[in-house]
Amino acid sequence: MGTLAPIVLYWVYAGGYQLILHRRPxxxxxxxxxxxxxxxxxxxxxxxxRGVLLQQLVQAIVAMILFMVTSDSSITVVQPPIVVQIFQFLIAMLVMDSWQYFVHRYMHQNKFLYRHIHSQHHRLIVPYAIGALYNHPLEGLLLDTLGGAISFLVSGMTPRTAVFFFCFAVLKTVDDHCGLWLPYNIFQHLFQNNTAYHDIHHQLQGTKYNYSQPFFSIWDRILGTHMPYDLVSRKEGGFEARPLRD
Incomplete structure (x- = not known):
C-alpha cells in the first residue's frame, strides 16, 4: 500500500491540475x-x-524491493520521536536535492546524454502537471528512483516515514510543473524553487540554469547556475516568468 500511495497521489494531484488548467477563470x-x-x-x-506510467512501474518495483530488504517482518518497527522524524525528513530533502542537482546538471552538460536521454523531458517546453515525471526510462531510474532510494537510506527513516516523504516529494514535483501561479498555493510561497523557477529552466534562455529540484535552490546559488526572474502580468491575462540575465 505504501508503494502505491505516491503513485495514486501523483495522478490525483496532477489530474486535478489538468482538469482546471484549461478552465477560463x-x-x-x-x-x-x-x-x-x-x-x-x-x-x-x-x-x-504512457511515459509517466512506465517510470512509475519501475519506481514501484524498486520501492517494493527496497522496503523488503530494509524491513524485518519479525520485528515491529517503532517510529522514532517526531523531532527525529523531522530531522530525517530534512536530511532526505537535502540528499535528494544534491543527487538530482548534479545528475540533472551533468545530463545537460554531456551532449550525448542530453540528446538521447534528457531531451525527452524538455520536449515539454511549456510544462504541465501530468508531465512532471515524463522522462526517458533511464533518466527516471537514475534521477528520480535512485535518488529517492539514496535519500531513504542515508536519512535512516523508517519505511512509514519514507512513504510520507515520497508523497511530499511527488506533490512538490507535480506543483513545480503545474504552469499556474496561484495566489494561495503554499508550495509557491514557501519555496523559492517553485513552478516559475522551474519554468525558467524549460525556456531556451534558462536551460543551463535553475537545475535545482525538487525542494531548494541551494546548489544553483552556490555553483552559479541560479537565474533570477521577474514575474510580470501579460496584457492578455496570466503571468510570464522573465529571466533577468542576458
Missing amino acids: LERYRLHTRAEEEEKNLVSLPTVV
Whole structure:
C-alpha cells in the first residue's frame, strides 16, 4: 500500500491540475497561454501519460524491493520521536536535492546524454502537471528512483516515514510543473524553487540554469547556475516568468 500511495497521489494531484488548467477563470493564473502550450510542446498528452506510467512501474518495483530488504517482518518497527522524524525528513530533502542537482546538471552538460536521454523531458517546453515525471526510462531510474532510494537510506527513516516523504516529494514535483501561479498555493510561497523557477529552466534562455529540484535552490546559488526572474502580468491575462540575465 505504501508503494502505491505516491503513485495514486501523483495522478490525483496532477489530474486535478489538468482538469482546471484549461478552465477560463484560471487563464489569469497561467504562465503560458493555451496557444503556446499547443504550438511549442513537441509531445502529445497520451505519449506523456504512457511515459509517466512506465517510470512509475519501475519506481514501484524498486520501492517494493527496497522496503523488503530494509524491513524485518519479525520485528515491529517503532517510529522514532517526531523531532527525529523531522530531522530525517530534512536530511532526505537535502540528499535528494544534491543527487538530482548534479545528475540533472551533468545530463545537460554531456551532449550525448542530453540528446538521447534528457531531451525527452524538455520536449515539454511549456510544462504541465501530468508531465512532471515524463522522462526517458533511464533518466527516471537514475534521477528520480535512485535518488529517492539514496535519500531513504542515508536519512535512516523508517519505511512509514519514507512513504510520507515520497508523497511530499511527488506533490512538490507535480506543483513545480503545474504552469499556474496561484495566489494561495503554499508550495509557491514557501519555496523559492517553485513552478516559475522551474519554468525558467524549460525556456531556451534558462536551460543551463535553475537545475535545482525538487525542494531548494541551494546548489544553483552556490555553483552559479541560479537565474533570477521577474514575474510580470501579460496584457492578455496570466503571468510570464522573465529571466533577468542576458
